Amino acid sequence: MPVRSDDRREITAFLGALCLFLSAVEYLIPKPLPFLRLGLANLPLLLGLRFLKPVDLILVLLLKVIGQGLVNGTLASYVFLFSLAGSVVSVFTMSMVYRLGGRHVGLVGVSLSGALASSLVQVALAVTFVFGETARVIAPFSIGSGIVTGLIIGVFAERFVSSSGWLKGIERRYSISLEDSK
Amino acid sequence: MRKKQPDRIGYYIAALPRFAAGMLMLPPYLLAEGLACKALLAAFFALLAVLAGKRLRWGYFLILVLSVTFFHLLSPWGRVLVEIGPFIITSGALENGLIRGITLVGMVFLSVASVRPELELPGRFGGLLGRTFYYFDSILEGKRRLSGKNFFVSLDELLMERFNPDQEKLGAGESGEKPCLETDQTFRGWFLCAAAILIPWGLWILKL
Structure with a gap:
């Protein structure tokens, strides 16, 4: 199979698009509170940890955040x-x-750590820029919801990894393109 | 399903001048100090967002303003207005909370009105983002294939159909350009941009 050097670029762009798509899917899921978010759009980043080079992972992250900002129109706001x-x-x-x-931590654990870190940072930002000092009381709620959503996304990722032929194909193609570029 | 509202601003103003106009309206909004001025400008930005065809979730924004105000009220400051048991509503905390909440909401309205998906970012990253939007549209076209019952199987099939890793050339024969709502910047567009920019600057200069 001929491999083009821009396969990495295409795979990165497609994973960014998958983030935007899953973000749109999440928008359709009813939420008990408007502030609650499942974080489905983080799934490609979690999957990408397994095979993407750090620079490409950062690119997927930027594509996700800036793409969401453009699609939702929130690029120029605190959101x-x-x-x-x-x-x-x-x-x-x-x-x-x-x-x-390494082998001691599965995708559920990895996802949980990411969700917790994200919740902590967002609480810190909310306290500093939005609600003020008294908003520390929302920290347990925010961290609690982070644990639940982190677990759900982690379980999603484990199931997708074990069942997806597409993901295996993408991982194979990406590693060939890396070898090709050496 | 509700019908999508047309983007009335997009008829006259292209994505880049529109974004630039939005950014020029931000400084006077952030610098303005009074509650009345903030509220007026936030209402103006909400009007722009509605003209841009955006469906605003009013309930969400109301809850945001109320929750920001509530947390500010927990730190009493200024003249006591009302006492409800141990809960004291003070003028300073109430005004501060409202100003902070309205500022945040107004920024979202302004951003929603001035940022379009057609906005092209420069450089290699801009090109990559263009590819991303191309693929995003491609996946969206097949979204009906997704099934809640067999979510993982249907997602895998959809992805395989839209981006098959075994094809000879990934993304073959595709332009990679963003779906573009072509708008020619008209004279009326420039005039509307200038008028919209003058409103927040004028209010700030007049110190309303």
């Missing part, structure tokens, strides 16, 4: 900053846990 900060910290934490944990 974008919250999303950017939460996603950056989450991906950094997940990468560290994934690499340091």
Whole structure:
């Protein structure tokens, strides 16, 4: 199979698009409270940890955050900053846990760590820029919902990894393109 | 299903000048101090967002303003207005909370009105984002294939159909350009941009 050097670019762009698509799917799921978010759009980032080079993972992250900002029109608002900060910290934490944990930590654990880190950062931002000091009382609720959503996305990721032929094909294609570019 | 509202601003103003106009309206909005001025400008930005064809979730924004105000009221400051048991409503905390909440909501309205998916970012990253939007549209076209019952199987099939990793050339024969709502910037468009920018600057200069 001939491999083109821009396969990496195409796979990165498609994973970014998958983030935007899952974000749109999540919009259709009814929520008990308007602030609650499941974080389905983080699934491609979690899956990407397994095979993407760090630079491509960062690109998928930026495509997700900036793409969501453009689609929802929130690029020039505080929502974008919250999303950017939460996603950056989450991906950094997940990468560290994934690499340091090795075989001892599954995708559920990795997802949980990312969701917790994201919740903590967003609470810190909310306290500093939006609600004021007294909003520390929302921290347990925010962290609690982070644990639940992190677990759900982690279980989703484990199931998708075990059943998806598409993901196996993408991982194979990406690794060939890496070897090809050496 | 509700019908999508047309983007009335998009008829006259292209994506880049529109974004630039939005950014030029932000400084006077952030610098304005009075509650009345903030509320007026937030209402103006909400009008722009509605003209842009956006369906605003009023309940969500109301809850946001009320919750921000509530947390500010927990730190009493200024003249006591009302006492409800141990809960004291003070003028300073109430005004501060409302200003903060309305500022945040107004920024979202302005952003929603001025940012369009057609906005093209420069450089290699802009090109990559264009590819991403191309694929996003492609996946959206097949979204009906997704089934709640067999979510993982149907998602896998959809992804395989839209981006088959075994094809010879990934993304073959595709332009990679963003779906574009072509708008020619008209004279009326420039005039409307200038008028919209003058409103927040004028209010700030007049110190309303």
